[in-house]
Amino acid sequence: MGRHRGAGLGGGHDEREQTLNQLLVEMDGFESNEGVILIAATNRPDVLDPALLRPGRFDRRVVVPRPDLRGRQEILKVHVRRVPLANDVDLETLARGTPGFVGADLQNLVNEAALIAARRDAQRVANHDFEHAKDKVLLGAERKSMIMSEEDKRITAYHEGGHALVGLLSPDSDPVHKVTIIPRGMALGVTQMLPAEDRYTLTKKQIIAMILYAMGGRAAEELVFDQLTTGAANDLTKATELAHQMVCRYGMSEKLGPVTFGDDDHDVFLGRDFVMRKDYSEKKAQEIDEEVSALLHRLYAEAKSLLEQNRDLLERIAEALLERETLDGAELKLIMAGEPLPPLPSPVAPTEKESAPAKPERTKEFPGENIPDPEPLPS
Ligand code: ZN
Numbered sequence: 146m147g148r149h150r151g152a153g154l155g156g157g158h159d160e161r162e163q164t165l166n167q168l169l170v171e172m173d174g175f176e177s178n179e180g181v182i183l184i185a186a187t188n189r190p191d192v193l194d195p196a197l198l199r200p201g202r203f204d205r206r207v208v209v210p211r212p213d214l215r216g217r218q219e220i221l222k223v224h225v226r227r228v229p230l231a232n233d234v235d236l237e238t239l240a241r242g243t244p245g246f247v248g249a250d251l252q253n254l255v256n257e258a259a260l261i262a263a264r265r266d267a268q269r270v271a272n273h274d275f276e277h278a279k280d281k282v283l284l285g286a287e288r289k290s291m292i293m294s295e296e297d298k299r300i301t302a303y304h305e306g307g308h309a310l311v312g313l314l315s316p317d318s319d320p321v322h323k324v325t326i327i328p329r330g331m332a333l334g335v336t337q338m339l340p341a342e343d344r345y346t347l348t349k350k351q352i353i354a355m356i357l358y359a360m361g362g363r364a365a366e367e368l369v370f371d372q373l374t375t376g377a378a379n380d381l382t383k384a385t386e387l388a389h390q391m392v393c394r395y396g397m398s399e400k401l402g403p404v405t406f407g408d409d410d411h412d413v414f415l416g417r418d419f420v421m422r423k424d425y426s427e428k429k430a431q432e433i434d435e436e437v438s439a440l441l442h443r444l445y446a447e448a449k450s451l452l453e454q455n456r457d458l459l460e461r462i463a464e465a466l467l468e469r470e471t472l473d474g475a476e477l478k479l480i481m482a483g484e485p486l487p488p489l490p491s492p493v494a495p496t497e498k499e500s501a502p503a504k505p506e507r508t509k510e511f512p513g514e515n516i517p518d519p520e521p522l523p524s
Contacts, residue, residue, distance in 0.1 A: 147187065147197045165194060172202050211247050213343050214240055220248050224255040231271040239275055244340045254278050280323065283337050285330025293333065298467065300366060301326045301334040304376055306462040307365025308336035309472075310455060311358050311448050313481055318354040324462075325471040333376060336362075349397045352387055353444065359384040360441075360448035365459060368452055388440045398436050406433055 150162050175181050185203065187193060197203055212220055217240035225236070243251065257278035262270040281287075293301070309324040322339035329335050338358070363377035396403035406425050425433075452459055461480050465472055469489060472480075479486055 147185065147193050148189075149192050149194050150196075165197075169196055169202065211245060212251075214244075217243060217246060217251060220251045221255065224252050225270075228255060228259050229269045231267075231269040233272040234270065234275065235272075242339070243279065244343050250282060254282050257281050283339070284323070284325065284335045285332070288328040288330075291328045293328065297333065298326060299463075300370065300374060300376070302463040302466040303365045303369045303459070304362040304374075305334040305336050306459050306466060307361040307363075307368075307448075307452055308358055308380075309361075309477060310459050310462055311361030311364075311451055312336065312338055312354075313477060314451055314455065315354040315357055317348070317350040318358055321474055321477055323471065323473050324466065324477070326466050327470050332379075349391070349395075352391055352395075352397070356384045356387050356441070356444045357448045357451070359387070360445045361452065364445060364449040364452055368449060368456070369459075369463075384441060384444070385437070388437045388444075391440065392433055392436050398440070400436055401429075401432060 258274040262274045312318045312321045319338040319340045322337045324336040326334040359380040391397040393406040
């Protein structure tokens with residue numbers, strides 16, 4: 146309601162503006178001893194009408210950022226109030242492992258964990274339920290029913306392996322939390338980074354590491370299969386956006402220097418200018434395009450050569466992914482150190498399980514019924 150008046154699409158005499166005018170008038174009428182406190186909240190402080198923020202109207206501004214470690218722990222406490230927890234759940238560890246989560250994410254995490262626990266008929270929500278829930282919230286729900294061809298699986302394994310390896314090799318990158326080739330949400334595979342701690346600013350090196358990491362997937366595909374797929378479209382969008390912001394917003398380009406170009410947040414429907422203000426010449430626009438493009442080409446080549454030099458590690462990660470489908474941070478560390486992975490918990494093939502006699506289970510269930518089976522009949 147407090148949006149900038151007379152901006153954006155539509156006329157200036159609409160109901161919302163009338164309401165805002167009235168609100169401003171009423172606020173001017175409050176005396177300081179009347180004991181009336183007016184509180185309002187917005188997630189778009191940038192489009193507020195300046196009149197609202199003048200002295201005597203909303204006097205005090207309280208910024209609510211993403212919660213920090215302590216904040217997350219307190220938010221978790223609120224949401225687990227009515228959830229029975231197992232003894233191994235430690236909210237501090239949980240809060241430590243969820244940097245960047247906001248209140249809604251944490252609530253979602255608790256709900257998902259409770260659902261997972263209910264699905265396995267548990268009385269209490271255990272730590273591993275929270276771990277599963279975290280993956281679900283971070284990576285999206287697994288789509289195990291989706292059938293992928295062997296070829297798609299191989300390409301995905303190398304693609305995700307490329308992301309993970311570039312992430313592991315660049316020192317400024319966030320630690321790789323998990324990499325999987327089980328389709329989740331819209332993606333065929335996911336590599337998830339998780340910052341080790343709360344972060345409030347990004348350095349140039351960190352942004353470059355993020356672009357390198359985004360390029361790792363396609364670079365691995367090109368390196369191994371010598372062909373390109375459509376699977377990297379999303380990565381390229383992200384990389385281009387980051388490079389553009391480096392040049393135009395953060396002034397991190399050596400050639401163009403500490404200058405910002407253009408204003409973002411000019412969404413016409415949220416109400417500012419109808420025409421985007423362009424504060425630079427056509428010549429600069431061309432330089433910006435060239436700079437962004439050069440940055441992306443350079444980083445793609447860098448990601449590719451990084452993978453080329455560590456081809457053996459890429460192969461090992463891809464093979465391990467094809468075998469296990471998911472690798473977590475600890476397993477990736479083992480691969481990087483050249484150590485063998487712990488053996489898989491030997492899965493019993495379903496056909497074997499079905500045809501196997503139910504004898505051992507029965508004797509376990511009824512210990513008194515230890516009568517020798519009459520099965521080996523003399524033929
Ligand atoms: Zn990718």
